[in-house]
Amino acid sequence: MIPRIQTPEHRPVWQTLLAQAVKSTDELLTLLQIDPAQLKTRPLTDNFPLRVPHGFVQRMNKGDSRDPLLLQVLPVQQETVATDGWLCDPLEELDAMPVPGLLHKYRGRALLTVTGACAIHCRYCFRRHFPYADANPTSDHWQPSIKYIEQHPDITELILSGGDPLTLTDARLQSLTDRLADIEHLHTLRIHTRLPIVLPERVDAGLLAWLASQRQKLVMVVHSNHPNEVDAAVIDAMSQLSRAGVTLLNQSVLLQGVNDTATTLINLSERLFAAGVLPYYLHQLDRVQGAAHFDVDTATARKLIAEVSACLPGYLVPRLVQEIPGMPGKTPL
Numbered sequence: 001m002i003p004r005i006q007t008p009e010h011r012p013v014w015q016t017l018l019a020q021a022v023k024s025t026d027e028l029l030t031l032l033q034i035d036p037a038q039l040k041t042r043p044l045t046d047n048f049p050l051r052v053p054h055g056f057v058q059r060m061n062k063g064d065s066r067d068p069l070l071l072q073v074l075p076v077q078q079e080t081v082a083t084d085g086w087l088c089d090p091l092e093e094l095d096a097m098p099v100p101g102l103l104h105k106y107r108g109r110a111l112l113t114v115t116g117a118c119a120i121h122c123r124y125c126f127r128r129h130f131p132y133a134d135a136n137p138t139s140d141h142w143q144p145s146i147k148y149i150e151q152h153p154d155i156t157e158l159i160l161s162g163g164d165p166l167t168l169t170d171a172r173l174q175s176l177t178d179r180l181a182d183i184e185h186l187h188t189l190r191i192h193t194r195l196p197i198v199l200p201e202r203v204d205a206g207l208l209a210w211l212a213s214q215r216q217k218l219v220m221v222v223h224s225n226h227p228n229e230v231d232a233a234v235i236d237a238m239s240q241l242s243r244a245g246v247t248l249l250n251q252s253v254l255l256q257g258v259n260d261t262a263t264t265l266i267n268l269s270e271r272l273f274a275a276g277v278l279p280y281y282l283h284q285l286d287r288v289q290g291a292a293h294f295d296v297d298t299a300t301a302r303k304l305i306a307e308v309s310a311c312l313p314g315y316l317v318p319r320l321v322q323e324i325p326g327m328p329g330k331t332p333l
């Protein structure tokens with residue numbers, strides 16, 4: 001493989017777009033023509049600041065302070081309210097990490113957090129307090145994880161996660177997968193990413209070349225929560241991934257004010273299907289400190305999914321699941 005040149009002049013478009021992401025509340029609200037006085041925003045003083053690519057902002061409705069895409073990214077005062085039972089590590093992930101950065105909770109598959117970086121900061125994210133600095137393998141630290149996978153023939157699927165693995169350059173992704181290529185028992189590579197949704201420009205020739213060079217079966221689980229996220233550029237990116245032989249699935253998080261109506265969930269499934277993506281999981285929100293205002297109670301969640309099931313073929317109904325520490329997989333509700 002000839003290494004791709006990464007000089008500034010040859011920097012892929014997506015990297016420039018990523019660098020230009022909106023990082024200030026003022027800028028975001030100005031772009032959306034929303035008067036800041038309408039919202040109780042919070043100052044950006046913590047380690048999880050606002051971040052959202054311009055292309056995603058363009059899918060928000062101007063003047064709408066309750067826009068479902070805006071609510072996912074806007075830091076608000078409610079985040080600072082401490083809620084009993086809502087934790088910093090609700091999934092007890094740090095207990096399931098045999099080597100830094102590798103989570104091995106479930107049989108047959110392990111999850112590698114390849115970076116702490118994301119293209120967008122989702123306010124409900126369960127990893128918002130994750131100590132990436134301690135747990136996150138930089139390129140030089142992948143070796144212990146790779147060794148662990150080599151020594152565990154029962155791991156047949158590796159999930160690249162983060163953060164968002166597709167924020168890494170193609171060259172870095174290639175250097176990782178070059179080291180996985182010889183592990184015979186590893187037959188599936190899964191990528192958990194929000195990039196094709198929030199920055200579809202990431203699906204470029206370089207990424208497709210990297211995917212094409214893989215020996216393993218490829219699965220990509222994207223993450224979108226609302227049909228407005230899936231615009232023409234996203235549909236185009238997905239069809240390119242599909243043509244590259246990637247199995248495409250979507251996971252969503254059930255979020256109050258964003259997608260907690262049957263109509264929204266139905267539209268999302270139909271929109272995803274138009275893009276060649278099947279719904280996989282609808283996650284009940286993990287109880288992470290600062291996200292309680294997004295919570296939808298379990299009874300309402302069950303009722304919603306029953307309504308969705310009554311309107312769609314089975315393959316367009318996501319599985320409503322919750323992650324309960326210590327369980328052998330996601331728990332269906």
Ligand SMILES: *Cc1c(COP(=O)(O)O)cnc(C)c1O
Pocket residue numbers: 103104105106109110111159329330
């Ligand atoms: C969610 C998760 C997986 C993947 O679970 P699937 O049910 O296979 O999608 C694997 N490892 C960890 C640590 C996870 O949190």
Ligand code: SF4
Pocket residue numbers: 117118119120121122125126127162163164194223
């Ligand atoms: S892209 Fe995923 S990991 Fe990153 S902030 Fe959003 S939900 Fe969290």
